[in-house]
Amino acid sequence: MNGMIEIRFHGRGGQGAVTAARLLAEAAFAEGKYSQALPFFGAERRGAPVLAFTRIDSRPIRIRTQIYEPDYVVVLDPSLLEVVNVASGIKRDGLIVLNSKKNAQFSNAKSAFVDATSIAKEMLGVPITNTAMLGAFAKATKLVSLDSLINVIKGRFFGKLADKNIAAIKAAYEQTKVIT
Template sequence: MALLEIRWHGRGGQGAKTAALLIGDAAVETGKYIQAFPEYGPERMGAPVFAFNRIADEPILQHCGIKTPQIVVVLDPTLMETVDVTEGLPEDGIVLVNSQKSAEEIKKQLGLTSQKVYVIDASKISEEILNRDLPNTPMLGALIKASKLLEFEPMLASVQNRLKKKFPNRPEVVQGNIKAIKRAYEEVGV
């Protein structure tokens, strides 16, 4: 696998950084080299934030920012009104958006022609399963389906392990997230 770069767009508190760390962790467990890092600015709850991943089969040497990601993940669709979420995206890039709209509508809204657009209503999935709008984990399921950058089952096992460590006394949170990831994996639409 050649070097793959991902940019996550979210709002402070939505878990863009956590999602980048979870996918990085899972990729390491399947033998990849990775980087996962947020952009630390003056972020506050609700302000636009970025997080990034690099994934490759070979050691990754560069430590500069990511300006031309092949994949962009948008956790909050309202960001598309204020942030240029497709900046630097190549012609064959992938955009994955948490939205109730169709892929065709998003494609039109972003003025894209050749790039692939995927949509998933991750907020709805999260609200139905976890009773909270935390779209980051379901987006992981959708990302794996859309990009095929990792195998689904090992990714799921890795996320489960990390969440278990993070929430040792709340098995319902771990199980809920896993359920949400699975559902998003199944429901993501082109």
């Protein structure tokens, strides 16, 4: 791994962006890397656009600013594309992982997409897309393994809830399409 990897999550309040950032940090940590999950809380309102950040590095991470030039962006809600510039500041060769039924084009970044809302509704019964999008992220970036994510889910959720989230992750991992 060369240098620090910075990931920005875009979500809406209640979709689990903060949890997604932490689960990703935990998966990377479990793989022996240093990681940091930094949430940015607005006035916590369900539905409002929210941000969360994850940093991953092979060295201890000292920087604590928000992330302005991410390597990867994860978008948990398709409707955010119309209200937020999710590609803002993304590094050259960066990748945007979208929850979307279809691909979106970005002039400055590659993209990957998966219909995480349908997966979440089917697997979890609620449109909480964070775990599915982690599956998509793993597929698109290879930054963490599917196994690490599944292990982290097992540590975080118990019983049926763990099974459902693991199913969502696996389904999203299978269905994610990377556009190069």
